[in-house]
Amino acid sequence: MKAIRRFTVRTVLPEPLRQLEELVLNLRWSWHHETLDLFRAVDPALWKAVHHDPVRLLGEVAPERLAQLAGDRRFLRRLQDTAEDLREYLTAPRWYQSRADGPACIAYFSPEYGITAALPQYSGGLGILAGDHLKTASDLGVPILGVGLLYRHGYFSQSLSPDGWQLERYPPIDPNGLPLTLLRERDGTPVRVAIGLPKGNELHAQVWVVRVGRVPQLLLDSDVEDNDQAARDVTDRLYGGGGDHRLLQEMLLGIGGVRAIRAYCRITGHPAPEVFHTNEGHAGFLGLERIRELVSEDGLSFDEALEATRAGTVFTTHTPVPAGIDRFPRDLIGRYFGGANEEEQVPVDRILALGSEDYPGGDRTVFNMAVMGMRLAQRVNGVSELHGEVSREMFGGLWGGFDTAEVPVGSITNGVHAGTWVAREVLEFTARELPSVMESGRGWEGVRAVSEAEIWRMRGLLRRRLVLDARRRLRESWRQRGASEAEVSWIDDALDPGVLTIGFARRVPSYKRLTLMMSDPDRLRAILLDPDRPVQIVIAGKAHPADEGGKRLIQDIVRFADSEDVRHRIVFLPDYDMALGQLMVQGCDVWMNNPLRPLEACGTSGMKAALNGGLNLSIRDGWWDEWYDGQNGWAIPSADGLASPDRRDELEAAALYELIEDHVSVTFYDRDSADLPRRWLEMVKHTIATLGPKVLATRMLRDYVEDLYTPAAESERAMVADKFAGARTLAAWKQRVRRAWPHVAVEHVESNGEESPQVGARLTVRVVVNLGGLDPDDVAVEIAYGRVDDADALVDPTHLELEEAESAENGRRRYTGEVPLGRSGAFGYSVRVVPSHPLLSGRAEMGLVALPPAPQGMTNGDLR
Known part of the structure; x- marks a missing residue:
């Protein structure tokens, strides 16, 4: 008989072992090897059987073993030392505490988090990046507060049918069997947050707290008795369902997430966030909730609240693929935010305007979550330099009138958390041979002096570990597909610890091109089976359950890998997760990536491989375009x-x-007399020396703190000071500027010395501008100058603000300035008028610009 409900009965630990629970409930163990060693010592065989899950370990360990450990003075001493080390880690000042100007708290919202395989709340790169973000914040002492959803089935487990078709299973998750605690009021009752639904209904959720080192993480869970079955299923699975279901998940994440933060800070005394970071558009509704709070609690108008909200909000976009952005029908948004459910403080027409694609080429029928996220954030970034360029092109319509290069979407290239992804042997080797790297993050060049034989020995160890685990996984997969024991005997010799090993692992949308390697099957066979220089390929990846095309790609690769002549050289390992990802990036010699350029936003797997001494073989997309x-x-x-x-x-x-x-x-395979591939090892050393300091998440998070979080906090403080005087002033100013802007015009441009200019001369430019009733302080009149192409377009122009010279007739103003002619060749200039206010984040923030009528005002010549 099958159980109708599953739940976890927690172990009651003997008093001497109570600190084990403290260690289990802080996920620092997921990247702290000494704590993992302690858990392993509880019961080595059971530790292996529960796949290194400490919650399951304590749930299944025999009472007799616990009693034995409770009397083991050596184990208790070790337990005490480990617990004290955790407390010191949680309280000692770290990098961020040496700074004086950063925000007191940053709220970080993401729909998924990849922290450990024991907490399966992730599907791919977005979640893994979010997990690394929190872990690194803990290591650096950055006061981040994470917010997400708790999915009762997480993401799916993958297996294969006999013919290689992807099968999905959603194993149930019991929160009581995870390293979580329920957020409770001071009287012990569970905290509930609720969001309004149509017809007067509400969606309720409880809040689970995860400790990721120093970082608290709040996960909202709709599986509570206050909800009907449909509402309870809102958080049933990651990215499950569509339409209403997906919208409800994102409303709960954004609106409910802000309410969960308020409850958590009220109960625990945790500082309220000054900065809100939206990791992709899924959590964009958090801005609406913050506007509602400011209108209802602080008496601001919608526009004033919008400015206060934008100032402290950071939005990170992670996709260069339009299909990867959530779009909802406008009438669906109207149904959930309008009618009887409409809140007076947040009118539905204003909500619809925030997500409207009301720019050339936009779809007027949809509500775009990324567009709303960008309109609700004063600072926007992509996740690599190339992705920043692509994003400026994709979303340039939001800042119409400005050249793509001036669209205010920056970039901070992703990084990876070394403690999670670098093999323990590599970390210990680095601590021994390059202690300055471990202590201060400096001294990477020292790797060039390290013994090549030692590096090669370590690489062989990691490759062998991958091969042995791949055989185990391959055997399990073939047995699940129905193979008999006799039919899997060949797996004992599958792969070879001495053969060049290439890894390929990622989600399987079409643009990542899983099967590009199979374009010429005969040539691939020849590469794999080369008698002198054989190659083996380890492959993993999941297709979205609704992506039939992705599943066909997996089936194609599996069928090829099943062929008797090559199956010992190419394997597909199902159920790609963090644990398998760690083995692959550590054990593969080469990390292969061949997306359709430029559709990879960043792609961090190759970074992880590089830190483990692997080399990259990749299309120049994402981070590889930047650092190859x-x-x-x-x-x-x-x-x-x-x-x-x-x-x-x-x-x-x-x-x-x-x-x-x-x-x-x-x-x-080019070896010397000591059987060492010297040129290969030179490349490995160069990779570690040059990429090491770049690909770490510590570099990434410092960039966020210095370039985005701290400026956002300063903007937020300027807005809220003196009872929101800044927000009120800026909102009124923007309204006045927008009303007047249709009448702002560049009416006349002239310059002297254009006939035969020479390098080193200065060109005097005079401009007459009609300000349309605005004051001179409301605008900046600028000249853009520099090299021009064959179509007279300025290439990488320099901008110079002109000075007001005098008033002209009928309210017009004269401006003048001098342009230095610092280079020879084709040269040109133009002028423009843009809004100017000290509280704006940049010239393009409002998307308003007045240009001279063509062709007047444009001049170019050959400078000699």
């Missing part, structure tokens, strides 16, 4: 711009094969 230097791996040439996708795949696959055959494998 010709010596730290290989760049697959991309055939950008080809109209035929098949032809592009054909060309790029041919380039991939050639690189593997003539460069990668040749370098790997």
Whole structure:
């Protein structure tokens, strides 16, 4: 008989072992090897059986073993030392505490978090990045407060059918069997937050608290008795359902998340957030809740509350693929935020305007969550330099009139958490050979002096570990697919610890091109089976349950890998998760990535491989476009711009094969008399020395603190000071500027010395501007100048603000300035008028610009 309900009965630990629970309930153990060693010592065989899950370990360990440990003085001493080490980690000042100007708290919202395989609340790169963000914040002492949802089934577990088709299973999750605690009021009752629904209904949620080192994380859970079954299922699974279900998840995350923060801070005395960071558009509704609070509690108007909210909000976009952005029908938004459910403080027409694609090429029928997120944030960033460029192009319509390069979307390139992704042996080796790297993050160049034999020994150890675990996983998969014991005997010799090992693991949308390596199956076979320079490939990845095309790609690769002649050289390992990801980035010699450029926002797996001594073989997309230097791996040439996708795949696959055959494998197998691949190891050292300080999440988070969080906190403080005087002033000013802007015009431009200018001369420019009733302090009149292309477009122009010279007739103003002619060749200039206010984050914030009528005001000449 099958149980109708599953729950976890927690162990009551003997008093001497109570500190074990303290250690289990703080997820620092997920990246702290000494704590993991302590858990392993509780029961080594059981630790392996529960897949290194300490909650399950304590739930299943025999009472007799606990009694034995309670009397083991050596174990108790070790337990005491580990607990004291955690307390010191949680309280001692760290990097952030040496700063004086940062925000007291940053609220970080994400729909998923990849912190540990024991807490399966992630599906891919977005969640893994969010998990690394929290862990690094803990290590650096950055006061982040994480917010997300608790999915009762998490993401799916993947297996394969006999013919290689992806099968999904959603194993139930009992929160009581996870390292969580329920947020309770001081009288012990569970905290409840609620959001309004149509027809006077409400969606209720309880709040679970996760401790990620120093960082508290709040996870909202709708599976409570106050809800009907449909409402209880809102948080049933990550990215499950569509339409209403997805919208309810995002309303709960954004609106409910802010309310959970308020409850948590009220109960615990935790500082209220000054900055709110929206990790992708899924949590964008948090801005609406903050506006509602300011209107209802502080008496601000909607526009005033909008300015106060924007000032302290950071929005990070993670996708360069329009299909990856959540869009809802406008009438669906109207149904949930309008009618009887409409709140007076947040009118539905204002909500719809925030998510409207009301720019050239936009779809007027949809509500765009990323667009709303950007309109509710004063600071927006992509996750690599190339992704920043792509995002400025994608969302440029929000700042119409400005060149793409001036669209206020910056970039902070992602990084990875070393404690999570770097093999323990590598960390210990680094601590021994390069202590300055571990202590201060400096001294990476010292790796060039490290013994190559020692690096090669370590790489062999990690490769062997991957091979052994891959065999175990492969055997389990074949048995699940119905194979008999006799049919899996070949797996004992699958893969080879001495063979060049290439890894490929990621989600399986079409643009990541899982099967590009199979474009020419015969050539791939020849590479795998080369008698002198064999290659083996380890592959993993999940397709979204609704993505039939992605599932077909997996089936294609599995069928090829099932072929008897190559199955010992190429394997697909199902159920890709953090644990498998760690083994692969640590054990593979080469990390392969071949997306359609420029559709990879960042792609951090290759960073993890690099920190473990692996080399990258990748299309120049995401972070690799930024940091590839010709010596730290290989760049697959991309055939950008080809109209035929098949032809592009054909060309790029041919380039991939050639690189593997003539460069990668040749370098790997070129050995000296000591059987060491000297050139390969030189590349490994160069990779670690040059990429090490760049790819770490500590660099990433410092960039967020210095470039985004601290400026956002300063803007927020300027808005709220003196009873929100800044927000009130800026909102009124923006309204006045928007009303007047249609009448602002550049009416006349002239300059002297254009006939035969020479390098070193200065060009005097005079401009007459009609300010349309605005004051001179409301605007900046600028000249943009520099090199021009064949179409007279300015290339990377320099901007110079002109000075007001005098008033002209009929309220017009004269401006003048001098342009230095510092280079020869084709040169040009133009002028513009833009809004100017000390509380704006930049010239383009309002998307307003007045330009001279063409062709007047444009001049170019050949400077000699």
